[in-house]
Amino acid sequence: MNTEKNKYMNPYVAGFFLGLLIIAAYYFAGEGLGSSGGYRDVAIGVINKVSSAYAQTNPYTAPHVADGHSPVNTWLVFELLGVIFGAILSAALYGRLKFVVGKAPHITNKKRLYLALLGGILWGIGTQLGRGCTSGLVLSGMSVNSLSGYIGLVAIFGFGFIFAFMFKKLWIKKN
Amino acid sequence: MEERLFQTARDIEGLYPHVHIWGFPIATYLFLGGLAAGILLFATLYYLKGKENDMPFTVKIAPIFTFWFVIIGLLLLVYDLHHPKYVFELFTTFRIESPMSWGAWTLSAVSILSLLWPLSYIDDIEAYLHERGWHQLDKITKFLRDLEHKWLIPHFIIMTFRKYRKFFAWILLFLSIILGIYTGILLSAFNAHPLWNNSILGPLFLTSAVSTGSAFVMWLSNNKRERKLMSSIDMALIATELFLIIHMIMGMQAGPEAYKQAAHLFLGGEFTVIFWVIFVGFGLLLPFILEALELKGKHIPPALPALLVLVGGFLFRLIMVAAGQMSEYPF
Numbered sequence: 273m274n275t276e277k278n279k280y281m282n283p284y285v286a287g288f289f290l291g292l293l294i295i296a297a298y299y300f301a302g303e304g305l306g307s308s309g310g311y312r313d314v315a316i317g318v319i320n321k322v323s324s325a326y327a328q329t330n331p332y333t334a335p336h337v338a339d340g341h342s343p344v345n346t347w348l349v350f351e352l353l354g355v356i357f358g359a360i361l362s363a364a365l366y367g368r369l370k371f372v373v374g375k376a377p378h379i380t381n382k383k384r385l386y387l388a389l390l391g392g393i394l395w396g397i398g399t400q401l402g403r404g405c406t407s408g409l410v411l412s413g414m415s416v417n418s419l420s421g422y423i424g425l426v427a428i429f430g431f432g433f434i435f436a437f438m439f440k441k442l443w444i445k446k447n
Numbered sequence: 448m449e450e451r452l453f454q455t456a457r458d459i460e461g462l463y464p465h466v467h468i469w470g471f472p473i474a475t476y477l478f479l480g481g482l483a484a485g486i487l488l489f490a491t492l493y494y495l496k497g498k499e500n501d502m503p504f505t506v507k508i509a510p511i512f513t514f515w516f517v518i519i520g521l522l523l524l525v526y527d528l529h530h531p532k533y534v535f536e537l538f539t540t541f542r543i544e545s546p547m548s549w550g551a552w553t554l555s556a557v558s559i560l561s562l563l564w565p566l567s568y569i570d571d572i573e574a575y576l577h578e579r580g581w582h583q584l585d586k587i588t589k590f591l592r593d594l595e596h597k598w599l600i601p602h603f604i605i606m607t608f609r610k611y612r613k614f615f616a617w618i619l620l621f622l623s624i625i626l627g628i629y630t631g632i633l634l635s636a637f638n639a640h641p642l643w644n645n646s647i648l649g650p651l652f653l654t655s656a657v658s659t660g661s662a663f664v665m666w667l668s669n670n671k672r673e674r675k676l677m678s679s680i681d682m683a684l685i686a687t688e689l690f691l692i693i694h695m696i697m698g699m700q701a702g703p704e705a706y707k708q709a710a711h712l713f714l715g716g717e718f719t720v721i722f723w724v725i726f727v728g729f730g731l732l733l734p735f736i737l738e739a740l741e742l743k744g745k746h747i748p749p750a751l752p753a754l755l756v757l758v759g760g761f762l763f764r765l766i767m768v769a770a771g772q773m774s775e776y777p778f
Contacts, residue, residue, distance in 0.1 A: 345720065353724060357733060360751070364740050370748055 279366045294415045303347045304412025307355070308399035310348035317344035376443045387442065402427075466640075466772040472523040474765040477630045478659070479520040480554070481652060481760065483513040484627035485660015487561060489677075491620040495613070503575055504668035505677075507568040512663075513561040521554060546633045553625050560619045566591060567608045579669070627656035630764075634771060641702075642709035642774035643767070647695040654691060658684035659760040662734075666753030674749055678738045681756065685735045692727070709774040718770045726766060730759015 297305055316336045320327040320343055327333045327343075336343040363369040375384035399405040403420075404413065406428055413421025453459060461468040490510045493499070499506040525531045537551040565572060573588040595605050608615060631652025634643040658681055665677040699710035713722045734752035741747040 350724070353728075357728065360733065361736065364737055364745055364747055367746050369737075369746065369751065371750070 301347050306348050306408030308405040310352035313343050313346045313349050469768050472527045474768045476520040476523040477764045478761045479516040480630050481656030482659045483516040484623045485657040486513050487623040491616040494616050502673050505664050507571050509664050511565040517558045546636045550629045557622050563608045566605055627653040640771045640774050641705045643771040647691055651691040654684055654688045655760050659757055662753040662756035666750050682738050685731050705776045712770045726759055726762050
């Protein structure tokens with residue numbers, strides 16, 4: 273049990289390092305950390321590849337393809353690639369690298385994957401309405417003392433508690 | 448006959464702003480041909496080293512796939528032709544100075560031998576499948592066994608192959624090296640495209656082909672020793688690939704203007720990110736690190752480094768085919 277526990281870093285220490293990472297990101301790249309923006313850029317890149325004319329006229333995608341360079345050529349996409357690279361390495365080093373579906377034991381893989389897809393879609397819509405996710409809006413926003421970051425923090429974690437309570441059956445077995 | 452009027456050479460399809468005649472099918476064919484070459488190289492090499500029972504997957508099972516890889520590759524080649532019905536003309540002659548001629552004949556010979564190689568092991572293959580509880584392919588293996596035992600000509604061919612297997616192994620080993628290296632030499636023979644026109648491309652494609660072959664075996668074999676050996680070989684191949692890539696780009700940088708421009712495609716130009724970040728980063732360095740960690744005793748799912756190497760190998764061919772067509776001599 274102890275060894276399982278030791279596979280992960282102390283969350284407080286990890287949080288401190290995350291803070292240092294944001295400072296480094298601002299210093300070296302001039303931008304904060306984020307993730308949903310990277311997925312958005314990839315999605316716009318695909319739209320642009322399929323129909324460049326549509327991407328240039330659609331008000332949502334147009335600003336991202338206006339300057340001529342590829343919409344995928346952004347800091348967030350590279351950051352995400354680094355995250356994937358680093359995550360695989362970290363999991364490999366600490367013996368956690370395996371193909372599994374992380375879920376509660378009493379629900380099926382299929383159910384978990386369908387619900388994850390649904391959650392992912394809602395997350396995608398929400399992050400674009402809120403102009404960022406937990407990393408882009410809250411972490412990077414709060415690091416520059418932005419009011420939207422604090423509002424995002426309260427909203428995300430507040431509603432997180434409510435929804436966790438509503439959907440707890442998916443994770444905790446009813447006795 | 449379709450009559451077409453050209454006012455300028457720019458009206459000719461696929462030539463402006465740069466040549467873009469070869470695409471996905473050719474890159475896929477180069478990948479599948481290389482993969483088949485890599486698998487066959489290991490199969491014949493370890494057979495000749497007397498390891499057919501120690502490495503059953505490498506020698507007996509993996510070659511089953513090679514015939515299909517070669518056939519799919521050939522179909523893609525024919526699909527890409529503007530006049531597919533003239534493809535037979537390649538087989539009416541052999542020109543020693545033409546890589547395409549070498550390729551056409553090598554592919555034909557390899558496709559026949561890669562079919563006979565697993566057929567000559569059909570009893571062992573059936574036993575291997577049964578040992579692992581896979582009975583889904585029983586009908587096919589039974590049909591193939593009947594074909595060998597009940598039909599005179601297939602019986603004669605397979606018996607002859609079995610009797611002279613060592614001789615055919617040497618031939619197939621030689622042909623697999625030719626097949627692996629030819630895919631690179633085919634491109635380097637185009638002297639109008641500086642990126643392709645260098646002598647490193649042949650060895651580079653061969654190294655990449657053998658690396659994808661080792662990754663394929665590493666992925667699907669369930670023999671720990673076999674997987675470990677392939678993993679170590681793949682690490683050496685990845686290191687060689689990196690050395691050849693750097694050497695190729697340094698050679699171009701030291702060459703005339705057209706070659707510098709060709710290298711610029713990867714050094715700030717259009718293919719910089721996909722080449723260095725996706726292919727070199729995720730297709731070479733990451734699997735190398737994962738394989739090194741596995742050798743040090745860490746638990747790594749073999750599918751992960753193998754898939755990274757295979758996807759990287761495919762991407763490498765896509766990039767080289769696309770970038771090579773863009774690299775031209777300035778007018």
